[in-house]
Amino acid sequence: MTKFIDSQYVHDMAQTTNNLYRHGWDERNGGNVSLRLTAEEVGAFSDTDKVLRQIPIAFDASELAGKYYLVTGTGRYFKNMVEFPERDMGLIRINDKGNEVDLMWGFNDGGEPTSEFPSHLMSHISRLKQDPNQRVIMHCHPTNLVAMTFTVPLSSKRFSRTLWKMHPESIVVFPEGVGVIPYMCPGTNEIGEKTAAKMNDFRVVVWPHHGVFAAGDSLDETYGLVETVEKSALIYTTIRAQGGEILQSLTDKDFRDLIKRFDLTANEAFLTPDAQTETVE
Numbered sequence: 001m002t003k004f005i006d007s008q009y010v011h012d013m014a015q016t017t018n019n020l021y022r023h024g025w026d027e028r029n030g031g032n033v034s035l036r037l038t039a040e041e042v043g044a045f046s047d048t049d050k051v052l053r054q055i056p057i058a059f060d061a062s063e064l065a066g067k068y069y070l071v072t073g074t075g076r077y078f079k080n081m082v083e084f085p086e087r088d089m090g091l092i093r094i095n096d097k098g099n100e101v102d103l104m105w106g107f108n109d110g111g112e113p114t115s116e117f118p119s120h121l122m123s124h125i126s127r128l129k130q131d132p133n134q135r136v137i138m139h140c141h142p143t144n145l146v147a148m149t150f151t152v153p154l155s156s157k158r159f160s161r162t163l164w165k166m167h168p169e170s171i172v173v174f175p176e177g178v179g180v181i182p183y184m185c186p187g188t189n190e191i192g193e194k195t196a197a198k199m200n201d202f203r204v205v206v207w208p209h210h211g212v213f214a215a216g217d218s219l220d221e222t223y224g225l226v227e228t229v230e231k232s233a234l235i236y237t238t239i240r241a242q243g244g245e246i247l248q249s250l251t252d253k254d255f256r257d258l259i260k261r262f263d264l265t266a267n268e269a270f271l272t273p274d275a276q277t278e279t280v281e
């Protein structure tokens, strides 16, 4: 039987975290990713059937009891994941009480899951209710999107419409828009709860002055979602750097055309501007 380290899951996680690092979105130990695996998927390997040790978690995850996650480690650098996957990531199973995880593979130098793991689990719970195929939570620091949180009002509608106006693929890839929460201290259950609540309506939640939490049914889809949001943020930033005056952009009529052409279920509340004069913000 194949060993877990040779699995597609470890390979894909290492590649994805490497891509996040190369984009410049996960400096030092910034960023964290979790990928849900099924019992059948985990059972296909020769070295994933023993509990190596138990690690407490500071959150009641009993709703996810028995579920498996491949997750990046606390304090680990994404630039090292390709070379040291068995050290810098771990495969865990949520125990029956939901207050500990069983380590089945990885973290072989005594490591533990990311400090944002409770926030990941809360978001997994929210997204699983919306999408039974939900697999991935991804946190990273996309530079241009973070920059926008200093200059664009912190409203989900304002952010969503601004990003939609930058490129037609935006409304196609995130027709529900993006959610924005207030600035909060990272690594706490409070930011996890706020993020998970927004995840009921959005797959992308913006953390002002910090980064983004994104959800999806595969690593590629979730990564592509963040890439698309950040591409629009880069276009917005570049426009501002060119002098800031926007002469034309996608219009509400253009949004309607895209919705019709691609049969999208878009966020109706974001499709018309607010009463006050709206520029590109």
Ligand SMILES: [Zn+2]
Binding pocket: 030, 031, 139, 140, 141, 186, 210, 211
């Ligand atoms: Zn962060």
